Amino acid sequence: MTEKLKVFCKQIGGLSDEDLALVDVYFKPVKLRKKAFLWRSGxxxxxxxFVSxxxxxxxxxxxxxxKTCGISLENMFFTDYNSF
Incomplete structure (x- = not known):
């Protein structure tokens, strides 16, 4: 499930296979249903x-x-920078 992220990283950053193997270590695939929340106010x-x-x-x-303040589409990273 992390293959799309690996392809993206390889295209953008030219990472080695050894570096790309770390994606499986540090990224956990999460499937969300429509209208689901990743986190809530507070x-x-x-x-x-990463949106795959x-x-x-x-x-x-x-x-x-x-009030919509942004949209992340496929092959984009996202976070709440103010909170993070």
């Missing part, structure tokens, strides 16, 4: 993720309304 983000399929919408609540 929680500290403790991950850096689909997209992730980043949003916050302001005055009771959802």
């Amino acid at each position: 929680e500290v983000c403790s991950l850096i993720g 399929q689909g997209a992730i919408r980043h949003f916050f609540y302001k005055e009771g309304e959802e």
Whole structure:
């Protein structure tokens, strides 16, 4: 499941096979269902993720309304930099 990340890293960074093997050590594949949360308001983000399929919408609540502040598409890394 980490193959897409390995391909991406090899294309962008020209990493060796030895370096790419570390992807399996440090990245844990997670499948999310539509409308699932990785973390919620008030929680500290403790991950850096990679979108291998689909997209992730980043949003916050302001005055009771959802405000989209970003979208991560396939082959993009993501995190909550302010929280991380």
